[in-house]
Amino acid sequence: EAGVAQSPRYKIIEKRQSVAFWCNPISGHATLYWYQQILGQGPKLLIQFQNNGVVDDSQLPKDRFSAERLKGVDSTLKIQPAKLEDSAVYLCASSQTGVREREQVKNIQYFGAGTRLSVL
């Protein structure tokens, strides 16, 4: 089974430029997440999609960040304009919806390798 694919792996831009990241989740996974991970910290959820609808985007800085998941499959995350504090690894994850196993419902997230963004 192919994992979560992300591109590019690395990106260096100057502040005030724009950048876009792409994610292709595991086939059949209805839920897709974008996380921001600043060096030395745990991942922070930016946005969560269920199919092509947004479940939670409360921590997405909407003045500069946007995300879409057209057709409920792959997704793009955009930053415009970028700031120095946006330097981080951007992780994409996907999960199935309510996989029931032995009377327990699991929600396991599978992560891509991430895109490391450096804003100069």
Place this chain on the structure above:
Amino acid sequence: LAKTTQPISMDSYEGQEVNITCSHNNIATNDYITWYQQFPSQGPRFIIQGYKTKVTNEVASLFIPADRKSSTLSLPRVSLSDTAVYYCLVGPFYGSSNTGKLIFGQGTTLQVKP
């Protein structure tokens, strides 16, 4: 929101059992506890998930007391390759309810020494 607290770092030696405890005092009724492992330059990888009591798989065990306000990840006989950051994640299961945030803890950096 169910916030989690973990030790920042732990040291161990090869062959020892390692227990990492996560505190989640405000866990909600439909929240599950999940642990992830992360190596440098990689995304987190699922280790184990549980709701109550004890869960065991081929790599770890998860102990959850009756009040569910904490959980302990147990790694038996660690090796050098277990050196990584371990995250405790508390959040709702999917199904009839998907409200609430998914929050990663600070992470515990485990250093396994020879």
